[in-house]
Amino acid sequence: MHCGQSLPCIDVQDPRTNNKTRQGGIELTGGDGAMHRCHPIFASFVGNYPEQVLVSCCKSGTCPKCHISKDNLSTLGVYKQQSFTDALDILSTIDHGPFEFATACATINMQPVHHPFWQELPYTHLFQSIMPDVLHQLYQGMVKHLIKWLKTSWHSRN
């Protein structure tokens, strides 16, 4: 995981990094060359839909952020957001056996992933940290459709 262009890459999965972050931060060099005491946290995830599916452990074809059903993905509306505490509770059922774990994960449309990297990150709410896929959702989804519609409308008038 990259934490920013002006900062060195920090392995957010490394428990030593997370312990240092919790206890007093780590020293990082900024783009200006100055050293700073930093407390890096996993605050946002920017990726396309297939990457969002992998990170959120949701099933392909479902929303990585909310509980909308597959059939309603193209409709507008406000849907209940995925609960991070519910996801953590379900991930803790792994000790009950693989069948129970898979069944519990299915109740929130989650793949049964053994200890995803975000499970023990401090100050993290994975489902809120997923940013919109601007290229595919806005540009290729909305703007291309709008341009095609405008061209069709323009040609039908002339």
Ligand SMILES: [Zn+2]
């Ligand atoms: Zn959604």
